[in-house]
Amino acid sequence: MRKFLIIFLVLFHLVIAPGCKKDPLDITPDGRITIEDVFKDEILIEAYANSVYNYIRLYGSRYYPNVMLSVFSDESHGSDDPQDSWSNVSQWYGGMLTPSYNPLDAGTNREGGIKWNGQYYEDGWDAIRKANIFLSRIGNVSMADRNKQARLTAEVRLLRAFFYLELIKMYGGLPIVDKQFPDNFDYKELKRNSFEECAAFIVSDCDYAIKEPNLPYRTAIEGERGRFTKSVAYAIKSQVLLYNASPLWNPGNDAGKWQLAAAAGKEAKEALVQNGFVLNADYEKYFQGNSSNTNDRETIFEIKNAEATFGGILFFINGIPTVGAALAGAAPSQELVDGYDMANGEIPITGYNDADHLKPVINTAAGYDDNQPYKDRDPRFYASIWYNQAYYGVINGKQHYVASYLGGEDGLAQLRQRTHNGYYLRKFNDPDLRIGNVGNALWKKFRLAEIYLNYAEAENEASGATPAVYEAVNTVRRRVHMPDLPEDLSKEAMRERIRRERRVELVFEEHRFWDVRRWKILDKTDRLTTGMAWTKQPDGSFTRQRIVVGRRVAWADKYLIFPIPLNELNRLPAFTQNPGW
Structure with missing residues (x-):
């Protein structure tokens, strides 16, 4: 569905651009196709609608050069830093985001056919422009299959909503454009x-x-996978209203916004469950294989694109040296490790006694031992993170335990191929695949667990820790056999538990980067990341030391929202730049 006729492999230029940019299909008749011709042919109409999907980003490990968004958050440290000062990872840590340069755009060249994640502003508006062209013309068409016409119209409106959501998460409020601009439109007045x-x-x-x-x-046949559905509409609505109610966009803590978000979350949860959606029974395996319409009832939308099939490449650039990985990639941070509950449901580490996070505040009642920090933790920890002495599997006929201690086969070192903090990414990686095999782990953009947690957060802020809040969070926890949350939590205590739950349930899925921004806690989370350096003793035992892995600059309030690109401000003088830029 995502590969289309060559006539549609044309980039439609930025919707907010000087009025001189002409639609490539609006051309003088000379035997070539025009936009009017497109909307006279039902096959071309559908192809035009489908082409809007081409602007959906690849997500996953397609941030240049094959890194994950998690390395730009406190979830992990990118192994490119500090030795590769030119990398976008090092640039981000060094605060090089400016109105004229975004490190996340590095490596992207649409015109050159290089499709990394990037050019968010340009691609978002390109997609919205194409959607508006379609919506402005489809009403004047009478397709033979009116049901298909109605479905395509709904899909394209939903695509427009999706791209708006992705844009405003990054840049804040933008002009609402719901129709194609006329040729004589004065862009200088656009606000x-x-x-x-x-x-x-x-x-x-x-x-x-x-x-x-x-x-x-849900899509009913294999050929339609990757198309937007009603469940996607519920997911987008739930997420955008949650963001709208969050501290970044709700500084006055307007209860009405939380109530709207809670109502949308409840509506989404109930509609999806009633229509057969359910949490997958196996959290670990769920992220390792290609979901199907028969055995996966949790995924709401996954990126269906050959370039986004990142299972095999993920091994190669986020793996342990023992299996021949080229890069350690996204090495989970100690802060993330500390965020996992004990298997008994208790919080092991409640904070830090120092600014460098080297002196944890240990909850002695939790059963946590800092000398055995990986013992009896939340099952999602073992499904997501390789740690020192974790059993990996059989490599070259031998059982292998991750040797991330100093001097070990997978040992901690300041090299791109080695973890800098003692950990490696396990989530998405199936050890049975090995290097050279292509996995089928497609990127899950929306899934049911997020809906439960969206609802829980909004309902708690609107009404406190009600039974409905407990049920939503506990449903997610029960999937991995974690105990229910303690009873009688205050709104503030429940807020903390929900944030912890989002951190571990949705880890590495591109939520944390945005969550800490909408919660306005970036200055508390992104100043540095730490790790654990293990040393093997002559008797085979291990001693450990917490270490600072990297310090960062991009944590001030101005980094809560990305700057509007400078060239856009030059075109649109009525625009205002985001705070701090």
């Missing part, structure tokens, strides 16, 4: 709408899709 206004616009597109009877909850 930004608020985040709340954009959220309402996104919700209106989602509601339209939800009400469309021809849009299914």
Whole structure:
């Protein structure tokens, strides 16, 4: 579905651009196709609608050069830093984001055919522009299959909502554009709408899709996988209203915003469950294989694109040296490790006694031993992180235990191929695949567990720790056989538990990067990351020391929102730059 006729492999230029940019299909008739011709042919109409999907990012490990978004958050430390000062990882840590340069754009060259994640602003508006062209013309068409016409219309409106959500998460409120600009439009007068206004616009597109009877909850056949559905509409609506209610965009803590987010979360949860969605029974395996319509009832939307099939490449660039990985990649941080509960449900580490996170505040009642920090932890810890002496599997006929201690086969060192903090990424990696095999772990952009946690957070802020909040969080915990949360938590205590739950349940899935921003805690989370250096003693035992792995600059309030690109401000004088830039 995502590979289309060559006539549609044309980039439609930025919707907010000087009026001189002409639609490539609006050309003088000379035997070539025009936009009017497209909307006279039902096959071309569908292809045009489908082409909007081409702007969906690849996510996963496709941040240049094959890194994950987690390395730009406190979830992990990128092994490119500090030895490769040119890498976008080192640039990000050094605070090199500016209105004229975004390190996350590094390596991207659409015109040159290089499709890394990047060019977020340009691609987002390109997609919205194409969606608006489609929506402005589809109403004047009478397709033979009116049900398909209705479904395509709902899909494209939902795509527009999706791209708006991705843009405003990064840049804040932007102009609401719901139609194709006329040739004589004066772009100098274009102004930004608020985040709340954009959220309402996104919700209106989602509601339209939800009400469309021809849009299914799930795709019914293999060939339609990767298309937007009604369940995606619920997911987008739930997420955008949660962001709109969060501290970054709700500084006055307007209870009404939380109530709207809670209602959307509840609506989404109930609709999806009623239509057969359920949490996958095996958390670890769920992320290691290609989901199917028959055995996966948790995934709401996954990226269906050959370039996004990152299972095999993920090994090679986020793996242990023993299996021949080229890079250690996203090495989980000690802060993340400390965030996992004990298997008994208790919190092992409640904070730090120093700014460098080297002196943890240990909850002695939890049963945690800092000399045996990996014992009896949440099962999601073992499914997500390789730690020193974790059993990896059989390599070259021998059982292998991760040797991330100093001097070990997978030992900690300041090399791109080695962890800098004593840990390696396990989530998404199936040890049975090994290097050279291509995995089929497609990127899960939306899934049911997020909906439960979205609802729990919003409902807690709106009404406190109600039974409904407990049930939503505990449903997610029970999937991995974790105990229910303690009873009688205050709103503040429940807030902390929900944030911890999001951190470990959604780890490495590109939520943490945005969560710490919308919660306005970036200055508390992103100043540095630490690790654990293990030393093997002559008797075979190990001693350990917490170490600072890297310090960062990109934690001030201005980094909560990305700057509007400088060239855009030059085109649109009525625009205002984001705070601090």
